[in-house]
Amino acid sequence: xxxxxxxxxxxxxxxxxxxxxxxxxxxxxxxxxxxxxxxxxxxxxxxxxxxxxxxxxxxxxxxxxxxxxxxxxxxxxxxxxxxxxxxxxxxxxxxxxxxxxxxxxxxxxxxxxxxxxxxxxxxxxxxxxxxxx
Amino acid sequence: xxxxxxxxxxxxxxxxxxxxxxxxxxxxxxxxxxxxxxxxxxxxxxxxxxxxxxxxxxxxxxxxxxxxxxxxxxxxxxxxxxxxxxxxxxxxxxxxxxxxxxxxxxxxxxxxxxxxxxxxxxxxxxxxxxxxxxx
Numbered sequence: 027x028x029x030x031x032x033x034x035x036x037x038x039x040x041x042x043x044x045x046x047x048x049x050x051x052x053x054x055x056x057x058x059x060x061x062x063x064x065x066x067x068x069x070x071x072x073x074x075x076x077x078x079x080x081x082x083x084x085x086x087x088x089x090x091x092x093x094x095x096x097x098x099x100x101x102x103x104x105x106x107x108x109x110x111x112x113x114x115x116x117x118x119x120x121x122x123x124x125x126x127x128x129x130x131x132x133x134x135x136x137x138x139x140x141x142x143x144x145x146x147x148x149x150x151x152x153x154x155x156x157x158x159x
Numbered sequence: 160x161x162x163x164x165x166x167x168x169x170x171x172x173x174x175x176x177x178x179x180x181x182x183x184x185x186x187x188x189x190x191x192x193x194x195x196x197x198x199x200x201x202x203x204x205x206x207x208x209x210x211x212x213x214x215x216x217x218x219x220x221x222x223x224x225x226x227x228x229x230x231x232x233x234x235x236x237x238x239x240x241x242x243x244x245x246x247x248x249x250x251x252x253x254x255x256x257x258x259x260x261x262x263x264x265x266x267x268x269x270x271x272x273x274x275x276x277x278x279x280x281x282x283x284x285x286x287x288x289x290x291x292x293x294x
Binding site for chain 1: 266288290
């Protein structure tokens with residue numbers, strides 16, 4: 027298995043990498059169903075093979091450069107529901123290196139310190155299933 | 160393919176020399192030296208140290224975080240003329256613009272400045288920080 031450089035992991039919108047990103051993150055989470063009862067001998071028992079609340083969260087932080095995400099987040103008429111996001115892993119794999127799906131931008135923020143460049147961060151959560159290809 | 164490190168530092172110093180030339184005093188990147196080892200530079204003058212650059216890249220862009228020391232050198236017993244010259248450097252550089260081939264200035268600002276008494280002459284050290292990205 028080839029290790030991947032972090033800078034090669036890209037979040038793209040409509041096929042174009044979001045500019046200025048210094049750190050991109052991807053988290054998958056879900057909650058198993060707790061079926062513990064008096065017969066569980068004090069141990070947690072989870073319902074086999076069943077998950078609830080499965081969701082993927084994508085995040086980016088970096089130096090604001092192209093206003094793409096800002097223009098979406100700061101526009102009150104936008105629904106923040108994005109159907110053209112793609113996350114590419116940094117391993118340059120021949121297969122299973124790209125995630126696509128529908129995502130909500132749940133958070134966008136900028137910071138403008140007087141002794142540095144304008145930085146930004148954004149968080150996206152999946153809606154429905156995503157695809158790994 | 161051009162060496163990115165060389166090209167950004169070359170562009171950076173060339174832009175600074177052009178900018179500081181507007182003060183009307185000699186601007187050196189290498190100060191002229193007499194055969195006996197003494198200074199052949201005209202006083203007062205401005206001298207640029209070699210810049211120190213660290214990577215300021217993102218996933219999609221090349222960038223540099225540059226520290227540049229600008230020395231204002233003058234002779235005499237008074238601090239005043241040199242400090243006035245340091246103020247002129249500040250007026251030109253602090254939050255100013257630089258025209259660089261192949262690179263774009265994001266930020267340029269003073270970090271610190273101080274004067275050292277060299278005994279008969281003074282060295283006014285002005286340290287600036289610049290953020291640049293490849294254009």
